[in-house]
Amino acid sequence: MVGAIEVTDLKKHYGAVRAVDGITFSVAEGEVFGLLGHNGAGKTTTIRMLTGRARPTAGRAMVAGFDAVTDRDHVKPLINAVFEDPNLYERFAGVENLRFFATLYGVRPSRAEELLKLVGLQDAAKRKAKTYSSGMKQRLMIARSLINSPRVLFLDEPTRGLDPTSAREVRALVAQLAREGTTIFLTTHYMEEADDLCTRVAFLSQGKIVALDTPRELKLRYGQRTATVLLRDRTEQSLRLDDPRDAANLADWMRADQVLTIHSQEGTLEDVFVALAGRPL
Amino acid sequence: MTRLRIVAAIFRKDVVDAVRDSRVLVSLLTPIILAILYNSIFPEERLFEAKIAYAGPPDSALVRTLEERAGQAVSLKLRDADDANEARRLVMDQTVDAALVLPDDFDNAVRQGRRPAILLIQPTEGGSTANFLSASVEAGLRALSGQPPMATVQVERVQAGSAETGVLGEIGARRYFVLATVVMMLGMIAVLVVPIILTEEAEKKTLDALLLVATYREVIVGKALVGVAYCAASVALMLGLTRLGPLDPMTFIAGTGLLAIALIGLGLLLGGLFRTAAQVYTWSSVVLLPVIGPAFVAGLPVPDALDLALRAFPTYQGMRIMTNGLAGKALFNDVWFSYAVLLVWVALAYGALSWRLARRES
Numbered sequence: 001m002v003g004a005i006e007v008t009d010l011k012k013h014y015g016a017v018r019a020v021d022g023i024t025f026s027v028a029e030g031e032v033f034g035l036l037g038h039n040g041a042g043k044t045t046t047i048r049m050l051t052g053r054a055r056p057t058a059g060r061a062m063v064a065g066f067d068a069v070t071d072r073d074h075v076k077p078l079i080n081a082v083f084e085d086p087n088l089y090e091r092f093a094g095v096e097n098l099r100f101f102a103t104l105y106g107v108r109p110s111r112a113e114e115l116l117k118l119v120g121l122q123d124a125a126k127r128k129a130k131t132y133s134s135g136m137k138q139r140l141m142i143a144r145s146l147i148n149s150p151r152v153l154f155l156d157e158p159t160r161g162l163d164p165t166s167a168r169e170v171r172a173l174v175a176q177l178a179r180e181g182t183t184i185f186l187t188t189h190y191m192e193e194a195d196d197l198c199t200r201v202a203f204l205s206q207g208k209i210v211a212l213d214t215p216r217e218l219k220l221r222y223g224q225r226t227a228t229v230l231l232r233d234r235t236e237q238s239l240r241l242d243d244p245r246d247a248a249n250l251a252d253w254m255r256a257d258q259v260l261t262i263h264s265q266e267g268t269l270e271d272v273f274v275a276l277a278g279r280p281l
Numbered sequence: 282m283t284r285l286r287i288v289a290a291i292f293r294k295d296v297v298d299a300v301r302d303s304r305v306l307v308s309l310l311t312p313i314i315l316a317i318l319y320n321s322i323f324p325e326e327r328l329f330e331a332k333i334a335y336a337g338p339p340d341s342a343l344v345r346t347l348e349e350r351a352g353q354a355v356s357l358k359l360r361d362a363d364d365a366n367e368a369r370r371l372v373m374d375q376t377v378d379a380a381l382v383l384p385d386d387f388d389n390a391v392r393q394g395r396r397p398a399i400l401l402i403q404p405t406e407g408g409s410t411a412n413f414l415s416a417s418v419e420a421g422l423r424a425l426s427g428q429p430p431m432a433t434v435q436v437e438r439v440q441a442g443s444a445e446t447g448v449l450g451e452i453g454a455r456r457y458f459v460l461a462t463v464v465m466m467l468g469m470i471a472v473l474v475v476p477i478i479l480t481e482e483a484e485k486k487t488l489d490a491l492l493l494v495a496t497y498r499e500v501i502v503g504k505a506l507v508g509v510a511y512c513a514a515s516v517a518l519m520l521g522l523t524r525l526g527p528l529d530p531m532t533f534i535a536g537t538g539l540l541a542i543a544l545i546g547l548g549l550l551l552g553g554l555f556r557t558a559a560q561v562y563t564w565s566s567v568v569l570l571p572v573i574g575p576a577f578v579a580g581l582p583v584p585d586a587l588d589l590a591l592r593a594f595p596t597y598q599g600m601r602i603m604t605n606g607l608a609g610k611a612l613f614n615d616v617w618f619s620y621a622v623l624l625v626w627v628a629l630a631y632g633a634l635s636w637r638l639a640r641r642e643s
Binding site for chain 1: 286287290291293294298301302485486487489490491492493494495
């Protein structure tokens with residue numbers, strides 16, 4: 001079965017700069033795929049190539065079964081995207097923004113009202129977009145990206161710059177779309193977000209994919225397995241689960257009934273990233 | 282392939298959105314205000330107003346002759362009078378400048394050689410209207426009786442200094458400067474409004490969302506149509522507000538349309554050079570000067586060298602065609618060259634635009 005996205009040895013060079021340097025991956029239908037990396041790692045360039053906004057220097061990208069470069073006209077109705085920066089028509093009301101794109105995609109105008117309801121903006125439908133808060137703008141952009149019921153949705157840093165409440169609302173919306181079967185290609189700086197939402201993640205460093213797997217597998221492979229033990233004397237001890245000396249210490253404390261609590265600590269994606277890229281995000 | 286649905290949607294969106302932008306509004310209003318100003322500060326260019334009372338058959342050819350001779354130069358105001366007494370009273374109390382009284386069946390009587398009596402009532406001191414009336418009646422009578430002209434008049438036009446020296450005098454300062462502000466309006470729309478709406482799309486990154494569904498070519502065509510629509514509406518509005526009616530509408534529309542298309546092409550190219558709409562606005566004066574300036578001097582006497590240089594400018598040539606269209610006669614004799622220059626500008630602007638679009642799309 002053909003995946004929603006099939007990328008083979010994709011490259012984008014700007015002169016001597018190798019923004020994307022031979023990446024290969026595939027995203028299955030209905031999957032939430034995360035592309036993580038530092039600023040300048042090549043995430044946005046990858047999205048630009050997959051959405052037909054930039055021509056690859058080499059390699060191939062198939063999106064929704066069509067070549068993203070040569071079959072752009074076939075790809076366009078099947079995809080949509082939410083961009084890193086708010087890009088709404090600010091002098092237009094929320095509903096006018098959506099109706100405009102409904103006309104462009106040739107879908108019925110009433111879809112605008114449906115989507116405003118979906119993202120919880122029905123009460124602000126007639127307000128100009130420039131009066132929206134950051135979170136409202138982000139939700140409106142997500143609504144806009146759903147106007148053509150895309151098979152593949154690209155989300156470029158969808159929660160960047162949002163307050164925790166707004167970010168949580170946006171994540172809930174993305175999770176809902178994923179449950180409904182939309183294939184989502186997500187780039188983010190936020191490791192917890194990727195951990196929560198993504199079925200698989202790829203780490204991009206200097207234009208190359210340095211790791212690709214499920215968050216759990218990556219954490220197990222690259223994260224440190226540790227536990228924090230609280231003893232009766234109220235001191236905390238951090239133990240490495242793969243260290244025989246720490247295992248012996250734990251056994252001694254248990255026998256002496258010194259242990260009050262034990263908290264196992266799974267590695268985080270942040271740890272994975274540090275292990276792979278040598279520096280935190 | 283350009284999809285009409287998408288172009289139409291972008292066009293409708295921009296027509297509504299652009300006028301909500303204060304910069305666009307100022308760009309549109311400035312020339313309109315200037316045109317109204319010129320319209321009110323320069324006097325009506327007719328030579329004089331002739332108020333004539335008329336008592337006689339309503340369909341007399343003599344009255345038609347009067348109206349024809351008045352033409353553009355004389356503002357003829359005919360007032361009906363019941364009879365000679367009322368006509369006389371109107372002259373005496375200075376309601377009219379002179380009066381013409383014809384007997385019933387006047388035209389037939391003249392044709393049959395019955396020598397009907399005509400009464401011309403004038404103030405003692407005469408005046409321009411009285412002279413105009415006397416001369417017109419004499420000419421009208423000759424035409425009515427079927428007499429051939431007593432001599433053949435051959436008109437020879439000779440070039441004295443610059444051929445265009447007399448354009449301002451021919452159409453009058455009011456018409457000339459209002460027409461120049463019409464060209465100014467085209468310039469403002471094409472090289473200010475159009476680049477602003479294009480640049481703002483890139484600056485606000487709405488272009489990214491637009492290009493997910495549209496091609497860059499469709500976006501450009503949509504913006505160009507907005508420019509054309511604004512030009513058409515603004516020119517109609519300005520002509521209406523200033524009561525300027527082109528006597529040769531086809532020439533006027535051809536000149537205006539061709540100039541607008543050429544300038545919009547240049548504006549779309551300019552839009553690609555700036556990163557922000559604020560930059561377009563800031564640099565607009567530098568861009569607008571060579572665009573608008575030539576229109577204002579196209580009908581003025583200028584040194585030959587300057588005239589030669591200005592002939593390369595689209596607004597200079599557009600103004601010449603539009604002036605002929607407005608006057609209804611060839612005040613500028615070589616407008617084929619003006620059309621050619623405008624067509625070259627259209628070809629250059631849209632050729633460069635197509636080349637850039639092809640590069641962008643690939």
